[in-house]
Amino acid sequence: MADNSLQVQEKKEVERSGEHTRNKPVFAPAVDIYEAEASLTLVADMPGVGLDDVTIDLDKDLLTIRGTVPNHATDRTSIWSEYAVGDYYRQFNLSSAIDRAKIEATMKDGVLTVTLPKVEAVKPRRIEIKAS
Amino acid sequence: MALFRYPTFADFGNPLAELARAKREMDRLFSNVSSRWPSGGFGAGSGVFPALNLSETGDTLFLEAEVPGVRAEDLEISVEGSTLVLRGERKADTPENVSYHRRERVNGRFSKSISLPYEVQADQVEAEYRDGVLRLTLPKAEQAKPRSITVKTS
Numbered sequence: 001m002a003d004n005s006l007q008v009q010e011k012k013e014v015e016r017s018g019e020h021t022r023n024k025p026v027f028a029p030a031v032d033i034y035e036a037e038a039s040l041t042l043v044a045d046m047p048g049v050g051l052d053d054v055t056i057d058l059d060k061d062l063l064t065i066r067g068t069v070p071n072h073a074t075d076r077t078s079i080w081s082e083y084a085v086g087d088y089y090r091q092f093n094l095s096s097a098i099d100r101a102k103i104e105a106t107m108k109d110g111v112l113t114v115t116l117p118k119v120e121a122v123k124p125r126r127i128e129i130k131a132s
Numbered sequence: 133m134a135l136f137r138y139p140t141f142a143d144f145g146n147p148l149a150e151l152a153r154a155k156r157e158m159d160r161l162f163s164n165v166s167s168r169w170p171s172g173g174f175g176a177g178s179g180v181f182p183a184l185n186l187s188e189t190g191d192t193l194f195l196e197a198e199v200p201g202v203r204a205e206d207l208e209i210s211v212e213g214s215t216l217v218l219r220g221e222r223k224a225d226t227p228e229n230v231s232y233h234r235r236e237r238v239n240g241r242f243s244k245s246i247s248l249p250y251e252v253q254a255d256q257v258e259a260e261y262r263d264g265v266l267r268l269t270l271p272k273a274e275q276a277k278p279r280s281i282t283v284k285t286s
Contacts, residue, residue, distance in 0.1 A: 006181035047198040047264035076187035083183035110200035110264015
């Protein structure tokens, strides 16, 4: 296979203080975070999670994303297992001020996209230099 | 009087032949392992994308694979006998003129072929794709189904 063929990214289990009420592993989803002029966008891989099973919290500068995976049928015998099924949890400290009223989230094919628009004042402004 | 003799190099005969014998021994050991599906346990598996889980009931095999970000139309599944091939591409979906703070997600093509533990009825395979998880239902071929045999008493 060519160099660009995909490899499995192993899921990283999260260690949290406090016990979970659900007897399931919790993973930190792989994320991309990119910044454009007017907003910050977070993209997270959370396979198995539907839009209704995601919660996004922004408390001061702390952004928390959680995703829960529905329980599966148990009458099956596992014969081969390359990944574990579990919930997702990850927190980020945001550095720029976010306009929380305009936060938008979409979920498609197990990928969560959160758009966090910056507060007006934070957006870079071009300063004109007047020639005298 | 008992006679003790220290082993000398000559006792190993031909060291190369000895090495070849050891290799044959290892091959024999590992061929037993690789030809069979291990029984459960989480592992990185083959490391080839996507990671998949295989489970069964009496007459059906179930395969699940996590392929977040792959569109249903970019997934290609083919089954022949007991060989299943999964192909697809995860396309980058990012705008221009942005600066990355973090980049952990990877894009690219993938192709994985799996030797299923049973023959399946290729024309009866059903695929469902939801929330980035592909679920295949593969009915086992007639000869692979478990059979219960009634013992007759005379």
